[in-house]
Amino acid sequence: MSGLELFSIGSWSIFDHLLRMQRLPAEGETVALDMPIAEMERIHFGDCSANIAAVAARLGIRTGLGMVVGDDFDTSGYAAHLRQLGVDLAGVEIRGGTRSGHSFNFFDAENRSFCVSHLGVAECQDDWRIPEVAIASAKALVVSEKFSHYTLGAIESAKRAGRLTAINGMVATAGQSASRFLAAADILILSRGEAADLIDRLSFSSASALLDLGPRLVVVTEGSNGSRWYQAQGEIRLPAVKTEHFVDSTGAGDSFAASVVCGLVRGWPVEQTGKFAATVASFVVEAWGCQTNLPDMDQVAERYRNHFKENLIR
Known part of the structure; x- marks a missing residue:
């Protein structure tokens, strides 16, 4: 476990069911799914922390994962899949006789979506011990x-150990502990909806105000509209990398977050890091599932060069 560049931690549901339709139903309405029946029956590997670990490892970052899972992490082939990618699983605890969670992701042609989850063993985390080493x-x-x-x-x-720290996602759900999470974070990465929720709960006027709570960098992703990067020096807007082969956006945010941290760990400037993250995410949306179409560095560098008309400085 020595020599890791990135450690990703968190437990939610590790299996994804993806359900696409032309439009989300109104109350009481029945709508048809718009997808191959074979895809409807597939169960994809997921979970935000595992997605981040998989992306980072694929990009050549020495990565470890921390989570608590059930026996099905092994029996499903998920553990073997992550090991093959190069993820160190020493921080993963498998609790015998339990099952991991499943998420059901519903989305329409406009990419409006909602998700329902059964957390399985991740439901109660009060007695879990963090992998300190x-x-x-x-x-x-x-x-x-x-x-x-x-x-x-x-x-x-x-944070106490002086490591670079990042939060990915809905920290507003931490309730009264949200302020402690934010105080311990160097980087905060949120989707547009997650940022709006957090800003509303804190009665702030904009995402830039979150810098006063601890983070030195706040990144808000806005889908096809790109991303906003807030620092003490001001705001930077960076574009998305659009693809002609859009299939499913599940996991795009996690791939973006993984790439942000990868770039900053490598010492890259913010602008290149943001363009890099957008490029990585553009691969993930081209196939069903979060970890199905993960690019390596050569693939990213080629698309980065073609889109931005400049070289990725590694």
Whole structure:
């Protein structure tokens, strides 16, 4: 576990069911699914923290994963899949006799969506112990849902150790602990909806105000409209990398977050990091599932050069 560049931690549901339709139904309405029946029957590997670990490892970052899962993490082939990508699983605890969670992701042609989840073993995290040794061994830590005592302990431990710390996702769901999460974070990465929810709960006027709570960098993704990057020096807007082969956006945000931390760990400037993250995410949306179409660095560099008309400085 020594020599890690990135450690990703958090537990939600590790299996995804993807259900696409032309439009989301109104109350009481029945609509037809718009997708191959074979895809409807597939169960994809997911979970934000595992998605981040998979993307980072594929990009050549020495990556570890921390989560608590059921026996099905092994029996489904998920553990073997991550090991093949190069993810260090020493921080993953498998609890015998339990099952991991499943998420059902519904989305329409306009990419409006909602998700329902059964968390399985991740439902109660009060007695979980963070992998202290693994966290201390890494240069950076990324925390994703569930925002519990488990992940709060992880990010505060990393902060005390002087590691680069990042939050990915709906930290507003941490309730009264949200302020502690934000105080321990160097980087905060949110979707447009997640940012709006957090800003509303805190009665702030804009995402830039979140910089006063601890993070030195706040990134808000806006889908095809690109992303906004807030720092003390001001705001930068960066474009998305659009693709002609859009299939499914599930996991695009996690791939973006993974790429942001990868770029910053490598010492890249913010503008290149943002363009890099947008490029990586453009691959993920081209196939069903979060980890189905992960690019390597050569593929990213080629698309980056073609889109931005400049070379990716590695």
